[in-house]
Amino acid sequence: MGRDSRLGPPQTLHESALLFDAESADILKKMVGLGVTSGQTQRFDLRTKAGRGKEVYVQVVAVPKKNDSGEVTGFFGTIQDISERKYAELALHTRAQQQLLVATLGRLALSAASLDEVYAEAVSVIAQGLSVEFSNVLVLEGPQKSLVLKAGIGWKPGWMGQPVGDTQQQTHTSSVFESHEPVIIHDFSEEPQFIRSELLASHGIVSSVDVLVGGLEKPVGVLGAYSTTIRHFSADDASFLQGVANILSAAAERHWTNQRLSHMALHDSLTDLPNRSLLTDRLNVALSFAHRHNQHIALLFLDLDLFKHVNDVFGHAMGDQLLKEVARRLSGCVRAEDTVSRQGGDEFIVALTGIQNAQAASVIAEKILTVITTPFILEETEIILGVSIGIACYPRDGKDSETLMRNADAAMYVAKQLGRNRYQFYAPAMNMQALDRLTLESDLHRAIERNELFLMYQPQLSLSTGDVLGLEALVRWQNPSRGLVSPGQFIPIAENCGLIVPIGNWVLETACYQHARWVAQGLTTGTIAVNISAHQFQQTNFCERVSDVLSRTGLQPSLLELEVTEGVVMQGVEQVLYKLNALRELGVHLAIDDFGTGYSSLNYLKQFPLHRLKIDQSFTQQLLNDQQSVAITKAIIQMGHSLGLDVLAEGIETHDQAVHLQSLGCDAGQGFLYAKPLSVVDCEGYLRATP
Template sequence: MFNDHKTELGRIQDALRTSEAEFRTLVETMPQIVWVTRPDGWHVDFNQSWLDYTGLTLEESLGFGWNPPFHPDDRAMAAERWLQATSSGTPYEIEYRLRRWDGVYHWMLGRAVPMRDADGNIVKWFGTCTDIDDLKRIQERLDEAQRIGKIGNWEYNLINGETSCSEVVYRLLGKDSRHDPPPTLHEIAMLFDAESAVRLKKMIDVGTASGQTQTFDLRTKEENGKHCDIQIVAVPRQDASGEVVSLFGTMQDISERKRAELSLQARAQQHQLAAALGRFALSAATVDEVYKEAASSIAKGLKVPFSAVMLLDEPQIPLFLKAGIGWQADWIGRQVVDLEKQTQTYPALASYEPFIIHNFSEDVRFTPSELLTSHPVVSGIDVLVGSIEKPVGVLGAYASSPRTFSTDDIAFLQGLANILSAAVERQRSNQQLRYMALHDPLTGLPNRLLLTDRLNVALAYAQRHNQQVALLFLDLDRFKHVNDVFGHGLGDQLLQEVARRLSSCVRAEDTVSRQGGDEFIVALTGINEEQDAAITAEKLLNVIASPFILEDTEIILGISIGVACFPRHGEDTRTLMRNADAAMYVAKERGRNGYQFYAPEMNMRALDRLTLESDLHRAVERNELFLMYQPQLALNTGGVIGLEALIRWHHPTRGLILPDQFIPMAEECGLIVSVGKWVLETACRQHADWVAQGVTTGSMAVDISAHQFRQADFCEQVSDVLLRTGLEPHLLELEVTEGVVMHGIELVLHKLNTLRELGVTLAIDDFGTGYSSLNYLKQFPLHRLKIDQSFTHGLLGDQESGAIAKAIIQMGLSLGLDVLAEGIETQEQEKHLQTLGCNAGQGFLYAKPLSNEDCEQYLRVTTYA
């Protein structure tokens, strides 16, 4: 029996040895490394592949000799994982780098399983090392591609709940695939914000239930104000029975794409907002509406809680908050900064570059305004509206947290600034146009249109409240004379000063208006009695009576005022204007420099004047104008030296009309030039006829108006008349006033010299009534000065007139000129003039103006000097 047992044991031992030999043969022929170790890590066996791979001997490798070939960076990780496996008794698997005999490291996949005895104790570990270097290189390239594309792959096993994922997924989770185990589904879910985590669970549930591919865009939790956008694709995998057993898919960081999409959306919205603001600016009823729309567009386009439209009403007026979003309501319309601190607080006003503030508390380049410091503003951007040379204001966008602004944001805000600049400029242009349409451009006073509008309102108010309104028509006396003497430049200055003085005499609720030329209207509203208008009229007379000093020249003016009051003199604007105008003409007729209240009969006078003006237009055509001639004599001999042609009008129904009644009218209605031409040609023709008949006449003096003299071809007109009539040039004397020759000296001198070269003699008429300069008179080729009859009439009784006449005579004689006194009516005047040295005269003492026939008879019997 013993022998049998011994025989059986031998067979078992032989079989075991055979099995071990077969196993050893199998192990040695395997390409993988095979190793056997005790639970404490002491290696007890290696196959030949280990020896071939590492170049170590078996003796060198046994025990802990396996450790040196491990890559230094992988040893700690491998030891930790081995400890985890041996402690738990679970299979061991790890990827690490192992040094080859030639010193090159290759990636290995190490696996090991425990061997237990009959009691379940681990007695050995059997393991393998498989060279996965090629696969690892492929995986690294795949990982790199995934890293570049920010896309990783993952798999979730629905049976055991395990997950596996690529390096990118590890990186998204903040893990390291070399050291950290695969993340759990819970860890993946914790990566996302609450809403995205719910959507992830839904994706798994729907994918599992439907078996259909799911795609979701999820957002990670914010960290330091930032987040990532992740796109997850989940593809269900089914077993043979069609049941979903796992989900496989990709996880991609699409933050940049999302940002690009959001940037494109933001840019498109900004373009739409800018275009909409541009259209709105063209159609908005007021520019204030444009300001509000611009503030709203800034907030929407830049996604900021605060926006500001701050503008300068004028260059030297500080910034005001015209419109905004997010500010306390009482800030709208308020000044935001003192004028002297403007560019320090809002540097964008002095730069074409946007002023960007990333954090107000840290930026020392500027001083925040109270508007900003009184609100939770942390960052912002300001851009200039307008130009540095002509700033309009600042547009601002502000955030409650640190914020960066992209080039698109800056371009958008600058685009809105350009639109707003154009809108403001258009509004100011419209305001200027409206102002120009309603105001006199020279004086800035309301014009007739604005006055009429204000009068309509005032009359309606006065009627409701039982008040009166007075309308005062003002006309400057002798203003045309000032224009003629000193030119339009000084005349304009005079009108401006008149406007200032008139405005100083009335209340704020009253209106001073310029109607054009030298006419002004004053409207007094809400007065209680007509005496109030009379008091104001006296003020106006007094303030204009004070001398005007302009360019070192003293000018004395007067005004004629017509007054009409509501409701007695008219109940509507048109009637009041007409009646005040009629009263003003009566004031002129009654001696000027005074005022007249309207009376009903004045309208008849005004109508009569209009009729007369209409008749004057046809007087030349109907041959109603004619000339009379007044002889001019030498005072020492009493002989005739010439004639002066004097115009008269024989009206078919009114009879004889003297020139002082219709010549001013001819000047006002533009007929004076055609009338002057008729006078010149008629006088020359008559004079030539007398000369042809042998009648001795001397020279023919003809008055030339300022308008006629200023005709560009006046000298040619004179030459043509002389040629047509055949009159010798030296027999024609042209008389012009001081005002004519003292305006535009160079041109006047040129014309006078041209006329003198023609042979025509020249005289200054009504000398002493205007303004002239001795220096200029010396330059003019004059023949005679004529003393105005007003000085002649006051020669004996008025000391001032006598002194002026004497001065004129002495001046004329000193210049080598003849001096002729007009209006001599008594022998005493004649003798006194002779005593003063005057050598010629004309007047009723010698002859009244004579008709053609009477003058011819007079000349035939009168001695020629």
């Protein structure tokens, strides 16, 4: 203050005013003036600067001295230092303000649409709460763990969104990451151990306080307040800042959790590809865009061929790995704006947007066929896959996502029917086929109870002696409105809808019963072969059922031959082996049907207790004009013999085929050359006529 205290108490208003700075002196004079006119005692607080700039608060009480006529002639009074109380009051006020700010930020953090909004509010809260010119939120981003200026107050334009450092540099922020404690710097020039970042240096920052914005798995970043003049940030300042940081870390966690949840809701958890609902969303957006801009969209429905075998033979873990790899390869076939999605199982949908014409889709389909048929190497095992692709195009094949998906699916089904590993564009007739499939399925449900199924029997002969070695039972369905339906038509449908089990059981029982009768009549000593489908074979009580049928029909077990396809025995080798052994114990014969068309591994075949390999009729029929078929047939016969098995060729239609097969060493045959599948009556006649 501007008066020497050795002079004693001030005697005049002027002397009193010298105690204060100009602003407070002015207030003093005004208040005393008010006392003169009102004649009232004046009581007021003044703030002024003491030595070294420290602020001092005083309370002034000025009591007017009056003469006999009541006029104010002077003042006496007191000036009391109330700084301590005032500072305490101010601190309380600041805390209350800060709490209010934190509470407001907390509320905003709950309702904000984005994290950026919360960050922006946080820096303004810091600036207000600590009365600083500079504040910021630095967020850790990217693999390099850069600290990016996400929000700030006071910084020059151009810095926002920029990386301003990382956790590796020896700065005060890296120290925050290391210690997880607030770092307060009163004066950077006195803390040479910290490199001042370019951001701080270019703004002339002298003092700082920084705290960590923590996170459950990793820190979010740092929050800081800065001053260009020396400022002694207190522990209270740091704890206010930490309060703000805690709100940010909770908001960031909540934001990431929401992001994760919505990602999970829209993506397939195994491959991370978009799922059906994200695909539908994107497709709807793309459809309205294509509508406005006269563009085409193609939807490719993909189903992996024989993927189930991979799961069965190599296990689900390998199946999962394979699906991930398939997803990766598919994503590599399309542009970023296209969508590859997994529908579940081994089904994928690829949506190609903004294509010039429908034919452009065939280029991608070819690409997909190439990448999927390129062998996959997983855990040193080579796996070969195929894929059937159905293509539906907007606007030609459908105007909405649902129709396009349905039609692409129908086209995929046709691609599968046509022999797999190919693509097929949708045609309106395909939906009729799908409808037909459905009505066929519902008719098939009633086929057994309405006695519409019956069996035909096809003789199997020794190629060298011409003796009848046995018969193969082949099911037929005589439907009143459809007429005679071939098994090629209804067996795959029965397999898909589970009806194959009751149908298969009926066939087994009927064939065994019929054969036992023929044996009893002395008409045959050969076997009866019955086709067993995968579902039937997989039933846990399959062996008991066979044994039960044998004892009920009285058929000798060695006269029953069960024909299973390669696919059936390649499903879960351990279990199959157990079942096949149990069947052998019963005394039943086992044959592998359609051999050469599947994926048998010789290693497994060696372990199975088999009696016969049946060469698929496709090889027999190509025998005379295709060298490759000759080579395969020869190899199958040699392999069968080396495993001690009997080999039978299916579909022999000509004498030349029979001679050729015999020359290759084939043991037995069946086909139209000898006899077509025969009704019970015709078969009886055939057996009687055969010596």
